Structure formats: C-alpha cells, structure tokens
Amino acid sequence: MVNVVAHRGASAANPPGNTLSAFAGAVTEGADWVELDVHLTADGEMVVHHDPVLADGRVLGELSAADLPDVIPTLAEALAACSPLAVNVEIKPDGVDALRPSLIAKVVELLQSEPTSREFLVTSFDHDICDQVRALDPTLPTGLLNAHGETLQSDLDRAASAGHVAINPWHGIVTKEFVDRAHALAIAVNVWTVDDPEQMRALAE
Template structure:
C-alpha cells in the first residue's frame, strides 16, 4: 500500500525550462544546481536508430526527427545517454513520445524496446528511471520487458464514471504511477490512486498556490517549468 511521503518530488519539466532552452544539457544541469529532485524529458528516435531528447516530432526548420540521421540534428539536441549523464544524480522521468497522430508513430512500440535496452545498460540502476507515455501500450511494453523499471501513464482527462476502473486496472498491470494533468486533477483521484498503491505525479504546474494545494492533497510529484518555485513551497 501507498505510504505518505513527507516531501513532494519537484520534477523539472524538460529541465529548468523557464531559464534554459528546454530539453538541453544546459536545462538539465540547471535543474540539478537548482536542487530539483528529478528531471522529466522527452525521447524520440532518429532514422538511424539513435534515441534523442526532443519534445516535438519535428525540428524548428520542419524536418522530421524520425526521417533524419542523428549527425544532421542541431547540436543542442542531446542523445538520451548524454541527457541522462547531465541529470545525474537525479532520478529521471523518461517520457516516450509515441502518438498515433505524429509522423514517427511506432505501432509496434519498438522504441520502448530501445529505451529499455539503453536504460538497462546504464550503471545508475532501475530505480533511477520512471518511464511514462500517453500511449498505454507503450508503458505496457516497457513493463513486460523490464518490470523493475517504474512506469506511469500520462493522461489529460479521466472520466469520473470510469475513474475507479482505470485506476484499478493500472495498478493490477503493475504500473507505478498515474500522471494526470493538474488542471483536471482532483483530491479524490489522488486518494483513489493511493488506495491501490499508485503514486500520482502531475504536470505541468507553474502556479505557486496550486502547488501548495496539491501538496496538501499529498501529491507525490509535481512536474514544473519552475522547479525553484516548487522547492520554495515545500
């Protein structure tokens, strides 16, 4: 069962993205120096099979990452390995971008295989990682491949009538957490998750008063562009 933690984890969304270019080594290093507890970042795969960190499927010039070789990407786009090095010693929420509406959609979830293989090779250990995705099949694949790595499902809205079934199913499948958008997050949802052993990490909250409210509700983690603000509310 879930046990209350005295400290909410402050998770730097794409690094310290308010003061540095998001999803860059500079943003990740700034999050570390700010004192964040964790970093969230986005993973995509290039045409030549390199896992890189970038939120959108396309670069600023319109090129599709999945149709580009790693050597042709801008210098500020790090590989996943480089990004994880920059985040050390924090734990990292690795969001696998795999949306059916985007040009790099991978229906077979082989990007999950590649991500798990990379994380498993690293020395930090499985507890250093939390893999999330909006695609439930992607985290299910990660869970099947390596159940010792934590997994979480990202959501925007959850229908109130379906809430209990969704929460119970997620827990029964062995996942670690639910990652709902803070704008639709309720205290009731947090309590339902905790009752079945799920953590709740919410995104992306930059408002100090809302952060404080979520902490009163015993939220496990807050993903934010302003980790310094979140830390000031602990």
C-alpha cells in the first residue's frame, strides 16, 4: 500500500510549510497523510515548527506562545486544519532538554483526545522519545526516523523488538531487500522526502 504524505503539509504550494494554509492545502490536494514537527514553548504550548529556533535566532523553548509569529500554529490548530487526514507527528529532539518530558506527555494526551477513527503516527530521530511515547500509551503507533544507512538495519531490529510499527528512513538509503525484511517483520516503511515522480514509482515498485 502506498500513501501520499504531505511533508509539513502542502509545503511546495504553501512555503515554508508547517502552517495552517499548508495543512488545509494537503486536504484540498488529496494527500493521505500530513507530516508535521512539534516543539514546546516555555509556557507549555505545543507549536508546529521545523527548527528549534526562529529565523531571528530566538529559541522556541525560551519563548512564550504569545511571543511567536502568528503564522506558527499550535499542534491542536494544525490537527484541526488537516482533519480528517492521518497525521505523522514528529517530536523534535533538538529543543530545550528540560521541556522534553512535558512535550512527550502533552503530545500523547492531545492525540488521545482525538477521535479514535483518526490515524496517527508519532516519530522522532531520538528513538528514546518513541520508547517513552509507547510507555505512556502502548496503543499509540510509533515509528523510528533514520537518515543513516549504517544504522538502518539495527534500527529496524529495534523497532521490531520494542513494538514500534514503522521505520521512516531517508529515501536514498532504502533498498528493496530492506523493505522486504521490514514487511516480513510487520514494520511499515515510510520514506522521506520524495518529490520526483520517477523516484516515487521506483520506490513503490
């Protein structure tokens, strides 16, 4: 099965993505899933932004939500904007360390409040974060992000042994043999970020 995932929403048509217009655009353009990135502000608000800092260098985790540009949505606003699409929530590991436990708990709590018919996948490059999500709610699907070919096989083994349902690698390191092995372990493979139609066809095959 092949799903179309709108990376940061319909970001090509609504640059730079991770905005309400990009998420609404993903619905309009017929995506199956939306991928977005979440951080926590100093006053405990989950906000959707790719980097831990703003363009002017200010750190998200050191600011209150009221200090942020209006274009940065809360996670709740983002989920509403792309409803009813499935959502891959990436918990970013590069924010303020002291806020991380609260961020993980708040993400789990919010997703638990969503309709049970809606699909979610929580991912991170910090695989300990994924383990912590599962510890809080083993029913919430989780997946391991990977950008390095040398750890891809060991990450797949970790996903299978720890109960994660997916592995999300950079498309350039994926082989047919890897996908076959993942599927044999009942692990979904979600590659990122593929914008070229020929690459899409090759990966789908």
